[in-house]
Amino acid sequence: MNDISIKVPDQAIRPEEAALIKKFLEDTTLFLAPDPEIMNKHDLMERSEQEDISINKQNDAHTIAKIRDRLQSGCDEGYEMVEQMGAAPGAKWGDVITGVYSASGDLAIASAGGVLLFSALVHHPIKFIIKNWINEPTVGVRDGDGFIHNDSRYGNVHNTDQSMILPIFHEGNLICWVAATVHEGENGAIEPGGMPSMAESPSDEGLKMSPFKVVENYQIKRDLLTFLQNSVREPKLQYEDMKVKLYGCLRIKQRIEDVLKTDGPDALIATLRLTMENVRTEVKRRISEWPDMTVRTFIVQDSTLRENCIAKINCQLTKKGDRLIFDFRGSAPEFTNRPTNTVLAGLKGMLSQLVMCYIWPDLPRGQAAFAPIEVITDPFSIVNSSYNAPNSQSLMSIFTGFTAGQHAVAKFLYSCPEKYTKVHAPSFNMINTFIWGGVSQHGETLGNLCADLNGMGGGARVDMDGEPGLQPIFATMADIGEQELNEEDVPFLQLVSKKMTRDAIAPGKYRGGQGYTMIVATKDSEEWGFMTTAQGAKVPPLQGLFGGYACGTYPLSKVKGVDVYDVLLNEPGKFKHSIEEIMNDQSFDGATYTTHHMGMGFEISNRGELFMISQGAGAGYGDLLERDPALIVKDLEEELISHAVAERLYKVKIAPDTLIVDHQATRTLRDNERKDRLSRGIPYAEFIKSWNKPKPPAHLPFFGCWGDDTETLYMGTPDKTRHANESMPNYMRHPKDVRIEELENRLAAAGALMDEKR
Amino acid sequence: MKVLMTEYLRLDLDAEQWECRVCNHVIGTAHKGYKEGMLVYDRDPRDIHPPILAPEKYRYTFSPDPEWVRILEYYCANCGTQVETEYVPPGHPPLHDMQPDLPALRAQWASRPEVLEVSVGPAVIQRADDHKH
Ligand SMILES: [Zn+2]
Numbered sequence: 001m002n003d004i005s006i007k008v009p010d011q012a013i014r015p016e017e018a019a020l021i022k023k024f025l026e027d028t029t030l031f032l033a034p035d036p037e038i039m040n041k042h043d044l045m046e047r048s049e050q051e052d053i054s055i056n057k058q059n060d061a062h063t064i065a066k067i068r069d070r071l072q073s074g075c076d077e078g079y080e081m082v083e084q085m086g087a088a089p090g091a092k093w094g095d096v097i098t099g100v101y102s103a104s105g106d107l108a109i110a111s112a113g114g115v116l117l118f119s120a121l122v123h124h125p126i127k128f129i130i131k132n133w134i135n136e137p138t139v140g141v142r143d144g145d146g147f148i149h150n151d152s153r154y155g156n157v158h159n160t161d162q163s164m165i166l167p168i169f170h171e172g173n174l175i176c177w178v179a180a181t182v183h184e185g186e187n188g189a190i191e192p193g194g195m196p197s198m199a200e201s202p203s204d205e206g207l208k209m210s211p212f213k214v215v216e217n218y219q220i221k222r223d224l225l226t227f228l229q230n231s232v233r234e235p236k237l238q239y240e241d242m243k244v245k246l247y248g249c250l251r252i253k254q255r256i257e258d259v260l261k262t263d264g265p266d267a268l269i270a271t272l273r274l275t276m277e278n279v280r281t282e283v284k285r286r287i288s289e290w291p292d293m294t295v296r297t298f299i300v301q302d303s304t305l306r307e308n309c310i311a312k313i314n315c316q317l318t319k320k321g322d323r324l325i326f327d328f329r330g331s332a333p334e335f336t337n338r339p340t341n342t343v344l345a346g347l348k349g350m351l352s353q354l355v356m357c358y359i360w361p362d363l364p365r366g367q368a369a370f371a372p373i374e375v376i377t378d379p380f381s382i383v384n385s386s387y388n389a390p391n392s393q394s395l396m397s398i399f400t401g402f403t404a405g406q407h408a409v410a411k412f413l414y415s416c417p418e419k420y421t422k423v424h425a426p427s428f429n430m431i432n433t434f435i436w437g438g439v440s441q442h443g444e445t446l447g448n449l450c451a452d453l454n455g456m457g458g459g460a461r462v463d464m465d466g467e468p469g470l471q472p473i474f475a476t477m478a479d480i481g482e483q484e485l486n487e488e489d490v491p492f493l494q495l496v497s498k499k500m501t502r503d504a505i506a507p508g509k510y511r512g513g514q515g516y517t518m519i520v521a522t523k524d525s526e527e528w529g530f531m532t533t534a535q536g537a538k539v540p541p542l543q544g545l546f547g548g549y550a551c552g553t554y555p556l557s558k559v560k561g562v563d564v565y566d567v568l569l570n571e572p573g574k575f576k577h578s579i580e581e582i583m584n585d586q587s588f589d590g591a592t593y594t595t596h597h598m599g600m601g602f603e604i605s606n607r608g609e610l611f612m613i614s615q616g617a618g619a620g621y622g623d624l625l626e627r628d629p630a631l632i633v634k635d636l637e638e639e640l641i642s643h644a645v646a647e648r649l650y651k652v653k654i655a656p657d658t659l660i661v662d663h664q665a666t667r668t669l670r671d672n673e674r675k676d677r678l679s680r681g682i683p684y685a686e687f688i689k690s691w692n693k694p695k696p697p698a699h700l701p702f703f704g705c706w707g708d709d710t711e712t713l714y715m716g717t718p719d720k721t722r723h724a725n726e727s728m729p730n731y732m733r734h735p736k737d738v739r740i741e742e743l744e745n746r747l748a749a750a751g752a753l754m755d756e757k758r
Numbered sequence: 759m760k761v762l763m764t765e766y767l768r769l770d771l772d773a774e775q776w777e778c779r780v781c782n783h784v785i786g787t788a789h790k791g792y793k794e795g796m797l798v799y800d801r802d803p804r805d806i807h808p809p810i811l812a813p814e815k816y817r818y819t820f821s822p823d824p825e826w827v828r829i830l831e832y833y834c835a836n837c838g839t840q841v842e843t844e845y846v847p848p849g850h851p852p853l854h855d856m857q858p859d860l861p862a863l864r865a866q867w868a869s870r871p872e873v874l875e876v877s878v879g880p881a882v883i884q885r886a887d888d889h890k891h
Pocket of ligand 1: 778779780781782783834835836837838839
């Protein structure tokens with residue numbers, strides 16, 4: 001945005017004048033906003049002159065591989081340090097990444113574990129530093145400097161993730177960068193924990209750090225640190241984790257210096273560059289092995305976290321030759337005052353996670369794996385939001401965008417003769433966890449979340465069921481921590497934790513991995529509360545694969561007007577270990593029982609009140625009539641499914657007491673079901689005559705394209721649309737205003753408004 | 759040349775048609791989506807994702823809202839195999855989900871042997887010294 005194009009007749013401007021104008025504009029730039037030139041590009045930078053020289057001097061494949069391995073283990077070592085020493089729950093459980101970046105800012109090598117999407121994004125702030133701070137006399141980039149960053153508009157998922165970025169010099173020359181990124185949680189936003197769903201503008205989202213220098217001579221600058229500490233709810237965590245990331249980076253720096261000693265700078269520079277170039281070439285080769293085809297899919301977001309609505313993530317994936325093009329045009333327009341938008345770079349980061357974890361996990365991790373892949377979106381889109389749109393809940397669009405990609409990719413991979421992973425139905429994609437905040441039993445102000453967001457159920461695979469829990473789409477080798485240890489720091493208990501939610505299933509020949517129940521209640525604080533930020537309480541956020549089903553839906557349940565700790569003390573028999581029993585039996589006297597969508601704004605909780613949610617299941621694979629009855633018996637034994645539901649859905653006959661399968665009866669039931677399908681199914685041409693509607697139904701608040709016309713985006717009603725290419729405000733009303741109006745209308749209709757003055 | 763495109767679909771590149779891998783039924787021309795040769799059923803999502811919380815008491819029950827989403831089930835018209843599902847808002851036109859480029863596929867497979875059994879991909883092998891909980 002600092003490049004202003006000026007229309008002047010060509011002949012009127014001489015080169016020296018052009019240079020003068022450029023200098024004038026540079027000298028008088030009032031604001032270094034996010035730079036579209038940096039932010040729109042995810043491919044590798046051009047090979048630099050220095051890289052060319054170094055590669056000419058050193059290009060022996062064995063030496064390169066050896067150095068790459070050393071740098072890889074250096075990154076992994078830095079990762080371990082951050083994970084072990086980090087104070088943020090996200091750090092402790094693996095929501096971390098470290099990496100080595102080329103002198104031009106491309107990520108060459110990332111740590112093997114952790115959240116790869118972070119590292120596919122940190123190249124943007126590094127390129128911002130290179131472009132703007134190296135030659136800026138008031139800033140500069142020197143040995144011993146460290147830069148901090150969290151504003152997603154300059155390249156990040158959301159501003160709860162903070163990066164520490166260090167330039168690495170050799171004999172006065174900048175030769176590469178190292179960086180560490182952690183999901184820190186607190187950032188001083190309108191709600192605690194760093195991911196406010198109440199944010200209606202970027203100004204509600206807390207601390208927004210464009211890249212700036214916080215470290216000089218390897219020391220954190222105390223004045224800036226104090227300011228940052230005052231800007232968040234967890235001042236001690238802010239300091240501790242800035243130090244941890246700095247020392248993680250310094251360890252990687254040490255490993256780089258070891259390489260410089262043994263092999264010299266050219267070998268290092270050549271390793272970084274060739275690793276990226278080779279991966280990029282290999283990715284193009286592998287893409288060309290896929291079938292030339294276009295695959296279409298969409299995923300539904302069923303809320304903005306403030307109200308239910310349908311926001312569509314539309315995805316058309318085209319492979320042609322060695323090109324792969326993700327086309328997200330037709331997705332919902334950006335919400336002006338809801339935070340579920342993402343910047344384009346965030347979506348790309350998660351798609352690169354798809355590539356590195358679910359398509360080609362054998363490739364060296366870095367920016368190169370996604371570099372040659374193309375992404376198209378509409379402007380002012382929920383997956384490519386503009387500067388003024390809030391995006392603190394960008395995970396909603398990043399993750400549903402990922403799922404659309406994952407679903408589409410499976411349809412390409414199935415027919416490929418050579419596979420690098422198993423064909424995979426979509427994994428669960430929502431962060432069904434409790435975000436929490438307040439004053440702890442130790443008097444400390446805290447704001448963060450339960451690591452159960454890592455407990456997502458995995459999708460079913462071509463020859464096996466999905467993993468139950470612990471297959472977070474955004475992190476490999478993550479953990480959910482020990483609940484008892486968490487409880488030493490926070491004033492609430494998870495009374496039910498990690499118990500699979502029965503019947504919350506995604507059926508198929510192979511079923512999705514199931515999600516588990518979480519029931520929390522505050523115990524030792526008068527000032528403590530929770531929030532939840534997920535979609536999918538009304539419409540599943542997945543699609544099934546090859547005849548398999550998606551997951552169901554996952555609401556929030558609350559029980560108020562009870563102190564469950566008194567119940568446990570006095571009438572322990574009344575407490576049950578499932579949401580199903582607690583909500584359906586209603587056995588606490590005088591309590592109120594309610595259900596809600598999963599976008600609960602921060603809510604103060606009283607001692608012993610229950611907040612209950614479940615993690616979700618990954619999608620199923622294949623026709624459920626082909627499911628091996630022995631696997632159904634296993635599901636029954638593991639209490640993943642109730643007997644009646646299993647028999648009704650899977651068309652099996654299993655003795656309830658012995659769990660012995662009646663194979664003959666099962667065969668008959670399944671044959672009959674296939675016959676039933678033939679009689680109830682309607683030929684396609686006839687079906688669509690009555691099914692297809694030209695517009696979204698009036699009762700659905702629908703956002704995005706409808707059917708094939710991707711140029712018309714609906715905006716909440718069948719009558720309000722926007723052209724895909726144009727910007728138009730998309731304001732949502734406050735849900736309480738909507739509710740008040742509804743109730744006032746009912747009062748008016750009942751004649752009960754009396755003579756209230758208006 | 760025939761290519762196994764999904765768990766249940768095969769593409770005959772020469773005859774340019776979709777086939778069912780379970781019963782070998784010819785579904786229809788490959789110039790159109792395979793769905794056009796199938797039977798469709800508009801499934802109430804509550805059938806598949808049963809309510810866990812009592813529907814008479816609660817607004818949200820773990821079952822999808824049938825007024826907001828339906829499941830389209832696509833069956834082979836000959837053998838009744840459920841070839842695909844599609845979760846859609848009511849009235850939303852089905853997607854043309856797989857549109858292969860037939861000449862490109864023919865060229866690609868000209869140099870490949872026909873695959874009769876798909877590879878399932880690499881398994882994660884657990885080593886004896888792996889960390890266990
Ligand atoms: Zn068939």
